[in-house]
Amino acid sequence: PRIAVLASGRGSNLQAILDAIADGKLDAEVVGVFSDKPDCEALLRVPEAKRWSRDAADYATRADFDADLADAVAAAHPDWIVCAGYMRILGDGFVARFAGRTLNIHPSLLPKHRGLRTHARALKAGDVEHGASVHFVVPELDAGAVVAQAVVPVLEGDSADDLAQRVLAREHPLLLATLRLAVAGRLAERDGRAWLDGH
Numbered sequence: 001p002r003i004a005v006l007a008s009g010r011g012s013n014l015q016a017i018l019d020a021i022a023d024g025k026l027d028a029e030v031v032g033v034f035s036d037k038p039d040c041e042a043l044l045r046v047p048e049a050k051r052w053s054r055d056a057a058d059y060a061t062r063a064d065f066d067a068d069l070a071d072a073v074a075a076a077h078p079d080w081i082v083c084a085g086y087m088r089i090l091g092d093g094f095v096a097r098f099a100g101r102t103l104n105i106h107p108s109l110l111p112k113h114r115g116l117r118t119h120a121r122a123l124k125a126g127d128v129e130h131g132a133s134v135h136f137v138v139p140e141l142d143a144g145a146v147v148a149q150a151v152v153p154v155l156e157g158d159s160a161d162d163l164a165q166r167v168l169a170r171e172h173p174l175l176l177a178t179l180r181l182a183v184a185g186r187l188a189e190r191d192g193r194a195w196l197d198g199h
């Protein structure tokens with residue numbers, strides 16, 4: 001199975017995918033890394049031939065950028081599209097084109113804390129637990145069907161960075177577990193829900 005990865009930053013989730021494939025722990029191929037940040041670290045984790053990036057600021061509209069991104073992703077013929085630290089909202093056109101096969105990893109226990117700065121917000125809210133969610137991507141931000149979550153405790157004296165680190169350590173195995181199901185054909189989205197083996 002072919003996986004396209006969308007990323008904007010460091011790319012540690014992407015690296016976890018690449019390492020799992022190299023170790024024979026994920027039966028898939030990363031066919032391309034697509035980014036809205038041409039100088040991001042994530043791109044450097046794959047050979048040049050697999051990199052696509054455009055600066056969104058060079059586009060007149062959000063829809064124009066989205067259309068180019070969607071064409072580039074489609075040209076790589078992915079079975080699954082994974083947003084792994086992709087920080088730009090995907091437009092309706094993109095989402096519709098790859099509906100039911102686009103996953104995102106989000107650093108909160110959805111439906112809590114959609115959007116940005118989730119770790120600081122979890123602390124501010126006084127949450128006693130926090131974590132990460134893998135979910136199907138729908139047009140509304142971080143609102144699609146949740147596939148799986150990993151939970152961590154919030155400890156006394158935690159900073160947002162402490163929490164981010166604790167969550168990230170759980171993101172990588174969570175994403176891999178989900179992708180194993182996806183590439184094995186065991187995961188689907190129907191009626192706004194995530195289904196495992198049709199149930």
Ligand code: GRF
Binds near residue numbers: 086106168
């Ligand atoms: C992760 O915490 C991810 O959940 C969030 O941004 C971070 C990206 O980390 N959306 P990386 O780029 O995969 O290292």
